[in-house]
Amino acid sequence: MKSDAGFGNVGAVSSEPLTTLSPAAETPVRASTTWVGLGPFEIWAMLGASAFVLLLSYRGWWPISVTEAWGFVTGGICVWLVVREHMWNWPIGLANNVFFFALFLQARLFADMGLQAVYLGLGVYGWLNWLFGGENRCALRVSRATRSEWMVLAAATPLCTWFLREILFAVNGAAPFWDSLTTVLSLAAQYLLCRKRFENWFFWIAADVIYIPLYLSRHLPLTAVLYAVFLGMCLIGVREWNRSLKKGMA
Numbered sequence: 263m264k265s266d267a268g269f270g271n272v273g274a275v276s277s278e279p280l281t282t283l284s285p286a287a288e289t290p291v292r293a294s295t296t297w298v299g300l301g302p303f304e305i306w307a308m309l310g311a312s313a314f315v316l317l318l319s320y321r322g323w324w325p326i327s328v329t330e331a332w333g334f335v336t337g338g339i340c341v342w343l344v345v346r347e348h349m350w351n352w353p354i355g356l357a358n359n360v361f362f363f364a365l366f367l368q369a370r371l372f373a374d375m376g377l378q379a380v381y382l383g384l385g386v387y388g389w390l391n392w393l394f395g396g397e398n399r400c401a402l403r404v405s406r407a408t409r410s411e412w413m414v415l416a417a418a419t420p421l422c423t424w425f426l427r428e429i430l431f432a433v434n435g436a437a438p439f440w441d442s443l444t445t446v447l448s449l450a451a452q453y454l455l456c457r458k459r460f461e462n463w464f465f466w467i468a469a470d471v472i473y474i475p476l477y478l479s480r481h482l483p484l485t486a487v488l489y490a491v492f493l494g495m496c497l498i499g500v501r502e503w504n505r506s507l508k509k510g511m512a
Contacts, residue, residue, distance in 0.1 A: 388456030
């Protein structure tokens with residue numbers, strides 16, 4: 263899509279019930295947790311940073327649009343919740359799609375604009391899949407991409423990039439090739455995320471590395487900063503999801 267000092271030691275949100283029975287005493291034992299599975303520092307950091315960015319925008323102290331500010335806030339929270347495997351990343355992500363659709367329409371980044379509409383559908387699918395996509399319709403666990411998924415992605419990525427690039431040339435898009443490539447990479451990443459595949463992070467990292475200079479070139483500085491934050495979060499996501507993957511295989 264961080265600082266290791268800030269969140270590096272925070273574990274993934276457990277999908278297990280908060281109340282379990284002790285084998286010895288057969289009495290309820292409350293698991294050590296905090297509100298909605300997040301630590302108090304995480305919650306206050308997200309709320310504080312969000313309020314600060316929105317205040318700068320609404321008061322006119324920073325020359326950014328309100329739409330871009332809301333996109334920044336919802337996007338940052340969404341990606342961090344993905345890192346934490348938290349189910350609330352999905353509804354917040356849907357709100358983020360709406361804000362970025364409007365933002366990219368204004369910037370004439372048509373592929374990214376259309377991508378947000380696709381994200382809405384994938385967001386609903388991913389939300390349901392995370393909830394019921396595991397064995398016996400339980401919560402989905404982190405897993406690796408299958409061989410067939412890799413084959414499809416390897417073939418579809420260059421083909422879809424070329425096809426979308428031709429369309430963007432026809433509609434006078436601002437950056438046809440880079441807009442197309444990041445769109446295809448993001449769609450691949452989102453699909454893998456919906457399936458809770460560990461490799462989704464590598465596709466997000468590749469897209470974010472391109473997105474940062476692209477948005478700077480389109481005079482969207484806050485969005486570029488947001489994607490730099492995403493990039494840092496992705497690196498932490500690799501580490502946290504790798505831990506979950508190893509736990510699931512143990």
